[in-house]
Amino acid sequence: MFHRSSTVSCGTCPIRKRAVCAECSSDELDMLEQAKSYRTYPAGTTIVGAGEMLTHFSSIVIGCATLSRTLEDGRRQNVGLLLPSDYIGRPGRSRSAFDVVALSDTVLCRFERTEFEKICRTTPHIASRLLTMTLDELDAARDWTVVLGRMTAREKVASFLVNLARRQSRVDMAPLPENGVTVRLPLSREEMANHLGLTIETTSRQITALRKSGLIDTQGSRYIRIPDFEALAIEAGDDEDGGLIV
Amino acid sequence: MFHRSSTVSCGTCPIRKRAVCAECSSDELDMLEQAKSYRTYPAGTTIVGAGEMLTHFSSIVIGCATLSRTLEDGRRQNVGLLLPSDYIGRPGRSRSAFDVVALSDTVLCRFERTEFEKICRTTPHIASRLLTMTLDELDAARDWTVVLGRMTAREKVASFLVNLARRQSRVDMAPLPENGVTVRLPLSREEMANHLGLTIETTSRQITALRKSGLIDTQGSRYIRIPDFEALAIEAGDDEDGGLIV
DNA sequence: CGATTCGTTGACTGCACTCAATTTAAGTGG
DNA sequence: CCACTTAAATTGAGTGCAGTCAACGAATCG
Numbered sequence: 001m002f003h004r005s006s007t008v009s010c011g012t013c014p015i016r017k018r019a020v021c022a023e024c025s026s027d028e029l030d031m032l033e034q035a036k037s038y039r040t041y042p043a044g045t046t047i048v049g050a051g052e053m054l055t056h057f058s059s060i061v062i063g064c065a066t067l068s069r070t071l072e073d074g075r076r077q078n079v080g081l082l083l084p085s086d087y088i089g090r091p092g093r094s095r096s097a098f099d100v101v102a103l104s105d106t107v108l109c110r111f112e113r114t115e116f117e118k119i120c121r122t123t124p125h126i127a128s129r130l131l132t133m134t135l136d137e138l139d140a141a142r143d144w145t146v147v148l149g150r151m152t153a154r155e156k157v158a159s160f161l162v163n164l165a166r167r168q169s170r171v172d173m174a175p176l177p178e179n180g181v182t183v184r185l186p187l188s189r190e191e192m193a194n195h196l197g198l199t200i201e202t203t204s205r206q207i208t209a210l211r212k213s214g215l216i217d218t219q220g221s222r223y224i225r226i227p228d229f230e231a232l233a234i235e236a237g238d239d240e241d242g243g244l245i246v
Numbered sequence: 247m248f249h250r251s252s253t254v255s256c257g258t259c260p261i262r263k264r265a266v267c268a269e270c271s272s273d274e275l276d277m278l279e280q281a282k283s284y285r286t287y288p289a290g291t292t293i294v295g296a297g298e299m300l301t302h303f304s305s306i307v308i309g310c311a312t313l314s315r316t317l318e319d320g321r322r323q324n325v326g327l328l329l330p331s332d333y334i335g336r337p338g339r340s341r342s343a344f345d346v347v348a349l350s351d352t353v354l355c356r357f358e359r360t361e362f363e364k365i366c367r368t369t370p371h372i373a374s375r376l377l378t379m380t381l382d383e384l385d386a387a388r389d390w391t392v393v394l395g396r397m398t399a400r401e402k403v404a405s406f407l408v409n410l411a412r413r414q415s416r417v418d419m420a421p422l423p424e425n426g427v428t429v430r431l432p433l434s435r436e437e438m439a440n441h442l443g444l445t446i447e448t449t450s451r452q453i454t455a456l457r458k459s460g461l462i463d464t465q466g467s468r469y470i471r472i473p474d475f476e477a478l479a480i481e482a483g484d485d486e487d488g489g490l491i492v
Numbered sequence: 493c494g495a496t497t498c499g500t501t502g503a504c505t506g507c508a509c510t511c512a513a514t515t516t517a518a519g520t521g522g
Numbered sequence: 523c524c525a526c527t528t529a530a531a532t533t534g535a536g537t538g539c540a541g542t543c544a545a546c547g548a549a550t551c552g
Contacts, residue, residue: 069392071483077395079388090381097385120374127373128366134380135336139343141387142325146315148394149323149443153508189531197395202508204532221517221531237317399540435499448540450500467499467549 008038013109017173018085019059020133023125035119037110041102047088048096056110057089063106064186067098068194078195080141081164081187084171087133091117103186148197151237156196157206158236161216161224181226182219189221210235254284259355263419264331265305266379269371281365283356287348293334294342302356303335309352310432313344314440324441326387327410327433330417333379337363349432394443397483402442403452404482407462407470427472428465435467456481 010016010029021032038061041047048054050069060082067080079098082088088100094113111119120127147159165183169176187195193203207224210216215232217225226232256262256275267278284307287293294300296315306328313326325344328334334346340359357365366373393405411429415422433441439449453470456462461478463471472478 067388069389071392071396073483075396077392079391092378092381098388120377121370124367124370124373127370127377131373131377131380132338134377134384135338138380138384138387141384141391142313142344143315145325145387145391145394146317146323148391150317150321199509200531201510201533205508208532445541446499447501447542451540454500 009033010036013061015059015061015085015109018170019109020087020126020129021059023129024123025125028123028125031123032111032119035111035115039108039110041106041108043102043104043106045102045106047100047102047106047108050097050099051095053094054089054096055113056108057087057091057113057116058108058110059087060084061107061109064103065106066101066103066187066191066195068101069098076194077197078191080137081167081195083167086137087130089113091120091130103191153196153198153202153206154209155235155237156198157192157203157210158215158232159238160192160196161226162229162233162236162238165226165229176229178229179227181229183224183226185222185224255279256282259307261305261307261331261355264416265355266333266372266375267305269375270369271371274369274371277369278357278365281357281361285354285356287352287354289348289350289352291348291352293346293348293352293354296343296345297341299340300335300342301359302354303333303337303359303362304354304356305333306330307353307355310349311352312347312349312433312437312441314347315344322440323443324437326383327413327441329413332383333376335359337366337376349437399442399444399448399452400455401481401483402444403438403449403456404461404478405484406438406442407472408475408479408482408484411472411475422475424475425473427475429470429472431468431470 010021010033013019016022021029024032039058041063047058047065062084064084065082065088066078067082068076068078070076082100088108089096091113120130147156151159161183164185165176165181168183169181185192189200189203193200196203198206207216207218210232211218215226215228215235217227219225256267256279259265262268267275270278285304287309293304293311308330310330311328311334312324313328314322314324316322328346334354335342337359366376393402397405407429410431411422411427414429415427431438435446435449438444439446442449444452453462453464456478457464459481461472461474461481463473465471
């Protein structure tokens with residue numbers, strides 16, 4: 001359905017309410033409609049490598065991608081998990097600081113970079129929304145440094161699941177059901193480990209441990225059910241609903 | 247010298263070229279001059295606690311502060327190190343997500359929050375500069391997650407020193423001398439450890455180890471000389487000058 | 493000069509990593 | 523549909539890096 005760019009209208013876009021265009025009037029939307037194009041990346045594809053040219057500013061419409069960096073000796077760390085409405089790229093910079101890899105089949109809504117920079121200058125609603133989203137991302141990145149710097153393996157895995165559940169509920173625009181959330185993991189164990197600053201083995205062991213503690217149920221390796229969300233949140237060292245967002 | 251706000255002019259402000267006001271015209275500066283006020287915090291003072299009201303949006307003029315979070319059991323992680331021209335607070339949010347603590351005597355240039363939000367809406371040069379700075383901070387925060395997630399204690403300490411040297415040279419607006427940089431540490435060992443996700447003891451041991459390797463010289467606990475900057479950068483796992491900024 | 497805080501060093505422990513084997517899942521072609 | 527192959531995930535055994543606990547030394551300050 002998203003293969004022909006001209007056929008998709010902003011009016012029915014699933015990220016209309018949360019993406020960089022969220023604050024736009026219908027006039028402004030008409031303008032964006034002219035400038036945008038879509039592109040699809042199959043799961044596993046590298047959207048852009050660290051240091052490479054970024055020709056477009058893009059928003060994720062459907063799918064999921066990681067932001068990561070690989071050190072010379074092969075160690076890798078994910079620095080972000082991008083879900084629908086999150087953006088890739090930035091005005092004023094032509095190269096990506098990180099690898100961006102599609103985890104699932106991913107549809108991007110894109111603007112040519114210099115074109116988008118012009119839009120930013122002329123459309124305060126875009127610039128303002130972009131600032132808000134960037135400030136939110138900054139808070140989230142800082143929250144995540146607390147997890148990476150100070151938490152145990154068990155707490156890291158619990159934090160990740162709690163954050164992922166919260167974010168997915170936001171993407172689906174549905175509140176977290178009080179009892180029994182099911183999270184679909186868009187990442188393999190290896191990608192989870194790279195996100196958490198752990199090894200595959202430790203990640204796997206902690207999932208097993210959380211299951212044996214009754215805090216989660218697993219249904220295949222990609223589905224995790226959280227019977228008592230609050231209990232897992234406490235395990236994550238997360239007081240109430242404040243703070244941590246992936 | 248900064249005790250009377252009315253006596254200080256933006257024209258001679260040390261952060262004029264790098265702060266949120268950097269892109270402003272002299273007309274716009276006149277307007278900021280009316281709205282601004284200064285406040286000084288002695289070293290060790292908490293500027294604002296996590297969850298507390300933030301009445302102002304502030305830029306650091308002189309001094310140094312940490313952004314941190316403390317878990318219930320006392321574990322603490324610094325999520326940012328604020329140097330002159332960095333800002334505290336954000337438009338659109340009235341409470342601080344983190345503790346902000348002055349490390350040295352610190353002078354802030356402040357705008358009442360709702361007033362600043364109005365300025366953001368009416369002064370594109372401010373909004374645009376704020377966006378650029380926030381995007382830079384986001385990249386820096388993500389760079390730092392790589393250090394926290396994947397680096398050894400030795401690499402963490404080396405990374406920190408390299409980043410601090412680079413940032414201080416930017417604050418001083420002087421290029422890094424090719425041979426022999428001296429860094430003044432604005433943090434105690436404990437604060438360094440909180441920044442690096444390590445303990446005081448491990449941090450201290452790694453400094454000793456780097457000294458014994460000839461990569462640094464120490465002059466008291468707060469001064470570190472880096473005889474060969476590139477050598478330390480390599481130890482930090484940092485290829486060339488790309489990437490990592492604290 | 494004594495008191496107190498900060499930093500360094502030492503001895504030992506433990507959590508997460510490494511290496512390796514096994515189990516489970518996901519494809520693939522006959 | 524089922525053998526076969528390949529990849530992903532789990533589990534086990536042992537190691538090592540950073541943490542913990544504790545003592546000592548150095549710097550700062552009244």
